[in-house]
Amino acid sequence: MANNQDLPKRASRSSKAAGEDLRVIGSSRQRVDVRGKVTGQTIYADDISLPRMAYCKILRSPHPHAVIRNIDVSRAQAHPGVYLVLTGKDLPIEYGILPVSQDETALCVDRVRHVGDPVAAVIAREELTAFEALDLIDVEYEILPTISDPEEALATPEPRLHDYGEEGNIHKRVSFEFGDVDKGFAEADEILEDLFFYQGSTHLAMEQHASVAIKDREGKLTLWTSTQVPHYLHRSLAKVLELPAGHIRVIATPNGGGFGGKSDPLNHEIIVCKAALLLGRPVKISLTREEVFYCHRGRHPVLMKFKVGVKKDGTIKALDLQTLIDGGGYGSFGVASTFYTGALQTTAYHVERFKFRACRTFTNKPPCGPKRGHGTPQPRFGQEVQMDKIAERLGIDPAELRLRTAVKPNELTANFLQLGTVGLEQCIRRVVDMSGWKDKFRKLPEGRGVGLACSCYLTGAGLSIYWNKMPHSGIQLKLDRSGGVTLQAGTTEIGQGSDDVLAAIVAEILGLQTVDIRVYSGDTDLGPVDLGSYSSRVTLMAGNAAVQAAERAKAMLAEAVAEKLQVPKERLRFADNAVFDTAAPEKRVTFPEAVCLGESRFGTIGTVGSYWPPKMPAAQYKGGGVGTSPTYTYSAAVAEVEVNPATGWIRVVKIWNTHDLGRALNPTIALGQVEGSIYMGLGEALMEEQEFRRLPKKLSHALVHKFPSILEYKSPTSLDMPEIFTEFVEGPDPRGPFGAKEVGQGPLLPIMPAVANAVYDAVGVRIDEVPITPEKILKALAEKRAGREPRYGPTHFPEISWPEALRVPPPWEGGDGRAINETPKERKPRVEKEAVLKP
Amino acid sequence: MMRLPLFEFRMPRTGEEVARILDGEGSNAMVLAGGTDLLPNMKRRQQVPRTLISLRHVEGLSGAQLDHGSARLGPCLTLTEIARDARFRNGCSALSQAASLVATPHIRNVATLGGNICLDTRCAYYDQNYEWRKAINFCKKKDGEICWVATGSPKCMAVSSTDTAPALIALGASVRLRSRSEERDIPLADLYNNDGMNYLTRRPNEILTEIRLGSLHGWKSTYWKLRRRGSFDFPVLSVAAAVRLSKGGVVEEARIVLGAVASRPLVATEAAKFLVGRPLDRESIEQAGTLTAKLAKPLDNTDFDMSWRKKVAAEFVNYALRELRGDDMRAQRLEVTRYLPDVNAD
Amino acid sequence: MTQTRLPAESEKTAHIRIALNGEEVDVSFAPYKTLLEILREDLGHTGTKHGCELGECGACAVILDGEPVLSCLVLALECDGRNVITIEGLASNGELHPIQEAFANLGGSQCGYCTPGMILTAKALLDRTPHPSHDQIREALSGNLCRCTGYLQIFDSVEAAIAQISERKRTGELK
Incomplete structure (x- = not known):
């Protein structure tokens, strides 16, 4: 346990209300998995080494777009030390994370769609041998024209990258109108139109993906791998390898960071399984950093057009948002991401009428997918910068404008999202106080400024990515006579602290310490299904399942102990590794004794818990499942920056942040999640870019990742971090375990717009895109000096042929959550097909 | 792996x-x-x-001998050894600063002065994995035909990215090269060609055995480095400057060297000449900045926008000369380096 | 599942002896390997991680002859007779080193992947400079990337360890 006087003063260290007698929950403590991490004992996927293990290397496409005419592997196959060479024909079955986008094969069969697409795999005794043999594979390609960005995709319907999707190279288009926005604009006093661009970025987890597969002694398949979604991977393996899922075991090793980058089933995972099955020996792959950039699934680059109509008092009468999304070469989570570029635009500020149209295109680049905040940081950036512009136009303080328009607890939004507890107002008020906002905003000397932004995020997606009626999370507990408690879960520990949260919940309920709980997570053989470590869902969903499992076990023990001690079971308290009578605490049994009594009474003690998100009947329209969540979190942040007007050089000096997380189950971990989110947000705000380069077309058809290295993909170092001041805004949410909501993603969202707004306060220029670099600031300053619009950002949004919008009147216009122009007949089957959608 | x-x-x-x-x-x-x-x-x-x-x-390749007149440095001195050594803080603080700003502490612990002087030129099309380079059909510098930075260029445009060389050139350093048959001393500035492939005049059979500094009595020097982050990154622009001032503050001798904007460190002779006989006042500093920045020809093969790098060059010369004049430049240092470099001191 | 694979005899053409965490060990290995590779593959010390193998991240940092270095950039052939400390060498008699303890207590480790390199770098700093300033800590750790924490809890951890180390040294628990 931490010594409290050593703790820093950046945030509250205890999250308990007066009078609450919680022993574990709410206290800062060592996380359960930490000893292995500080001693080097934690076994990550690449640390696994097995007798007779062979190494796999993947030959990747050097072409951004081509047809594979022929592959000759004979020279590679004959190379000494090579055991096996695989090509697309060995793994032809398509898969993908979403049922609607089954568009990947583990090795490309007849087409490559980006540089880095896997073409063949060599399995050899030595990794060096496998690498050398890659050069001995002869592939004949027929080069195809390439698409480097969404506008080019719109203009180039042929050749199509995929033969599914909307049309041409448009993967997905959505169009909604919640209330007549034209009427809203007509009632507005001011109308603002702004264009924003949000550059793509990648997760850059410190651990490069690695996997080891074996055909075990029963002839079944086991895969150890760095994945955030063992369950979804399990399903994909069964499909592609055509094996009964029950004969496959996926073990998600502790991830050396995930951030969304390990939440797709990935080709190398399938390849090593196939190789292990064919060779009958363990096969390992450990990706290079460059290959990790090709796996990607990171933040989508998004071009956005925001048109907003407001009253003089700030009331948002109408918002019309269009987004154009660069999807890369495959679907990944893209259909969900497409919805997410608009779904949460109504959950922070009350928007009376909302029109939202989004379009995701295919391009010849590695596929984009979910990165921390999945699809929502991009429009959040636009909305928060636009709020700053609105405030200036109306002459209202930006904090005041947000307070006036903030959503209320339990509100049903224009797009029928059911909110839960809402701490946004408190977040704003506290961050304004902490940062000294009122003394700084528009008052600091030239070159120094402050900016404010807020955000909202899901606590777990309301729907699974595939349609089913089963629980989203399950927990299994086993109590044994020694007093040992074993917790089995399908969750993956990706560094976020999920093992600790689950152990803490069980420990609190059973009156134990976390050290008394053994956690086995991420193993499809051992634990019940959990959908995975994504969408900030684990604390709430698996946590609630843990509450249920622990309460069931507690009830059994209580009954047996009550009988033994001859006291009413309602009077029993589980605490301090004992069970005692609250009226006469000397009447007690130790916890192991309690288990023995329980076992004597009921037989072996094992309980399970399940969690289904609450039914969300509100959004009946097609696509209405996206953005639903059991509850939402809120954040507010103030950034203080220094900008050098001569060079445009920008330095973020301080960040103040408040986050409404319901309750911090372990304040040390919660603070780490907040600070880590801010860190990643600063990276995106200032320097991180997944950038591509097309070589001169008359000399080359190359379209390559500009810098697929950890040196040139700029990730902030210890010297680049500002001071951060964090405060949790707590108010337990009844939907969360012990009131907890998410904390791992939401605090990232306000950082980018807060920095942009601070730059404007500092030097009076708008940077309407991220990253916000010195070059862009200097260009905007030059515009300002020349008397033109003091701005750097996109200047046009292309014409897109949108489908007719689904028209759904908002609740306050008598809407019932159904689209008035959607016939139930065609709706029903499509709803199931697209019952997708999660971050 | x-x-x-x-x-x-x-x-x-x-x-x-x-x-x-x-x-x-x-x-x-x-x-x-x-x-x-x-x-x-x-x-x-x-x-x-x-x-x-x-x-x-x-x-005999390690260690540093400093007499009051001159210094002889072994090429295998690590950058950490240089950064930590108080003897390098006075006249040759440019070297000390440059060494302390290379890459990361871990790398400085093993990277050597000689290695940094001979550092391979860098380029966005070259410092990539084999597979990546295959995707662009390689480049002139290695296995290919075309310099992708400037496709019409007859020579390779990879960038000199050494931090210590500009500093050492500003300090008037020379180097000793040894082959089986001879030993020769050349000014460090002459070790470099403005050619990304043949960037060193060192012959394949020669080894760098010594770095020599002449008397630095009365000299002050400084090094400013531009890079995206507080560590790791190679310079995308650097300015090393050294001056000898009269008691009245008039420049008696000056050297200004630009790094990371060409295939070799660029010596700003005209700017240095201009400064001689003038005080380091605002006008002369600005003029020296303009003259120096004229030399910079950054290309699109490093981090940051090339035209921005050129724009910043004059500003960095300005920082360097103001610091040499005695201005307190700690705020600017902090802005650029994110910490005050004397933390390396023992 | 941590058995160390025994490489075929033909691969082991180089041989060195190093002091690994205070113990003399002999190791035979393929001569192209770096210190990182022999630690992980030939000596079973998988506590040392790697995130790039090019000296660009700091995950593989170990202490070599008293200084933190990147094991991915040191040829194993150049390590004969040298002193290597890895994360496995920090705890003694089952007790965590104060730096490990502080990282565990104060959120210095989330996913844990940068942690061994980070802790060893901090140890080398505190061995050389027992009472570093906040800036010295930031600078000393600037070669270790972390994507989880935002570094601040790592700074907290190092700062908390300083006092602990002094205390344990005073009581003679730590040499």
Whole structure:
């Protein structure tokens, strides 16, 4: 346990209300998995080494777009030390994370769609041998024209990258109108139109993906791998390898960071399984950093057009948002991401009428997918910068404008999202106080400024990515006579602290310490299904399942102990590794004794818990499942920056942040999640870019990742971090375990717009895109000096042929959550097909 | 995981032995000092020497001798040793600062002065894995025909990215090169060609054995480095400046060197000449900045926008000269480096 | 599942002896390997991680002859007779080193992947400079990337360890 006087003063260290007698929950403590991490004992996927293990290397496409005419592997196959060479024909079955986008094969069969697409795999005794043999594979390609960005995709319907999707190279288009926005604009006093661009970025987890597969002694398949979604991977393996899922075991090793980058089933995972099955020996792959950039699934680059109509008092009468999304070469989570570029635009500020149209295109680049905040940081950036512009136009303080328009607890939004507890107002008020906002905003000397932004995020997606009626999370507990408690879960520990949260919940309920709980997570053989470590869902969903499992076990023990001690079971308290009578605490049994009594009474003690998100009947329209969540979190942040007007050089000096997380189950971990989110947000705000380069077309058809290295993909170092001041805004949410909501993603969202707004306060220029670099600031300053619009950002949004919008009147216009122009007949089957959608 | 290619490994004990091996192997052999530049290049198959000659046990390549008149530095001095050594803080603080701003503390612990001086030129089209370079059909510098930075260019445009060389040139350093048959001393500035491929005038059979500094009595020097982050990154622009001022503050002698904006460090002769006989006032500093920045021809093959790098060059000359004049530049240092570099002091 | 694979005899053409965490060990290995590779593959010390193998991240940092270095950029062939400390060498008699303890207590480790390199770098700093300033800590750790924490809890951890180390040294628990 931490010594409290050593703790820093950046945030509250205890999250308990007066009078609450919680022993574990709410206290800062060592996380359960930490000893292995500080001693080097934690076994990550690449640390696994097995007798007779062979190494796999993947030959990747050097072409951004081509047809594979022929592959000759004979020279590679004959190379000494090579055991096996695989090509697309060995793994032809398509898969993908979403049922609607089954568009990947583990090795490309007849087409490559980006540089880095896997073409063949060599399995050899030595990794060096496998690498050398890659050069001995002869592939004949027929080069195809390439698409480097969404506008080019719109203009180039042929050749199509995929033969599914909307049309041409448009993967997905959505169009909604919640209330007549034209009427809203007509009632507005001011109308603002702004264009924003949000550059793509990648997760850059410190651990490069690695996997080891074996055909075990029963002839079944086991895969150890760095994945955030063992369950979804399990399903994909069964499909592609055509094996009964029950004969496959996926073990998600502790991830050396995930951030969304390990939440797709990935080709190398399938390849090593196939190789292990064919060779009958363990096969390992450990990706290079460059290959990790090709796996990607990171933040989508998004071009956005925001048109907003407001009253003089700030009331948002109408918002019309269009987004154009660069999807890369495959679907990944893209259909969900497409919805997410608009779904949460109504959950922070009350928007009376909302029109939202989004379009995701295919391009010849590695596929984009979910990165921390999945699809929502991009429009959040636009909305928060636009709020700053609105405030200036109306002459209202930006904090005041947000307070006036903030959503209320339990509100049903224009797009029928059911909110839960809402701490946004408190977040704003506290961050304004902490940062000294009122003394700084528009008052600091030239070159120094402050900016404010807020955000909202899901606590777990309301729907699974595939349609089913089963629980989203399950927990299994086993109590044994020694007093040992074993917790089995399908969750993956990706560094976020999920093992600790689950152990803490069980420990609190059973009156134990976390050290008394053994956690086995991420193993499809051992634990019940959990959908995975994504969408900030684990604390709430698996946590609630843990509450249920622990309460069931507690009830059994209580009954047996009550009988033994001859006291009413309602009077029993589980605490301090004992069970005692609250009226006469000397009447007690130790916890192991309690288990023995329980076992004597009921037989072996094992309980399970399940969690289904609450039914969300509100959004009946097609696509209405996206953005639903059991509850939402809120954040507010103030950034203080220094900008050098001569060079445009920008330095973020301080960040103040408040986050409404319901309750911090372990304040040390919660603070780490907040600070880590801010860190990643600063990276995106200032320097991180997944950038591509097309070589001169008359000399080359190359379209390559500009810098697929950890040196040139700029990730902030210890010297680049500002001071951060964090405060949790707590108010337990009844939907969360012990009131907890998410904390791992939401605090990232306000950082980018807060920095942009601070730059404007500092030097009076708008940077309407991220990253916000010195070059862009200097260009905007030059515009300002020349008397033109003091701005750097996109200047046009292309014409897109949108489908007719689904028209759904908002609740306050008598809407019932159904689209008035959607016939139930065609709706029903499509709803199931697209019952997708999660971050 | 990335693996090194196979190589033959030699561990000679004397400079003579090194020279003998180099004489036999020529450009098939490369010397391995710290290895922080060479080994990544080998893993990426940019450099694939048949023979590696370890300098680890070669006598006489380490250590620094400073007399009041001059200094002799061993090429195998690590950058950490230079950054920590208080003797480098006065006249040659440019060297101390440059060394302390290279890469990261871990790399400075093994990277050597000689290695940094001979650092391979860098380029966005070259410092990539084998597979990536295959995707652009390689480039002129390695395995290809075209320089993708400037496709019409007859020569390679890779960028000189050494931090210590501009500083040492500003300090008037010379280097000693040794082959089996001869030993020669040349000004460090003459070690470089403005050609990304043949960026060194060192012959394949020569080894750098010593770095020499003349008397620095009365000199003040400084080094400013531009890079995206507070550590790791190579310079995308650097300014090393040294001046000798009269008691009245008039420039008696000056040297200004630009780094990371060409295939070699660029000596700003005109700007230095202009300063002689003038005080370091606002006008002369600005003029020197303009004259120096004129030389900078950054291209689109490093981090940051090339035109921005050129714009910032004058500003950085300004910082350097103001610092040499005695202005308190700690705020600007903090802005650029994110910490005040004297934290390296023991 | 942590058995160390025994490489075929033909691969082991190089041989060195090093002091690994205070113990003399002999190791035979393929001569192209770096210190990182022999630690992880030939000596079973998988506590040392790797995130790039090119010296660009700091995950593989170990202490070599008293200084933190990147094991991915050191040829194993150049390590004969040298002193290597890895994360496995920090705890003694089952007791965590104060730096490990502080990282565990104060959120210095989330996913844990940068942690061994980070802790060893901090140890080398505190061995050389027992009472570093906040800026010295930031600078000393600037070669270790972390994507989880935002570094601040790592700074907290190092700062908390300083006092602990002094205390344990005073009581003679730590040499």
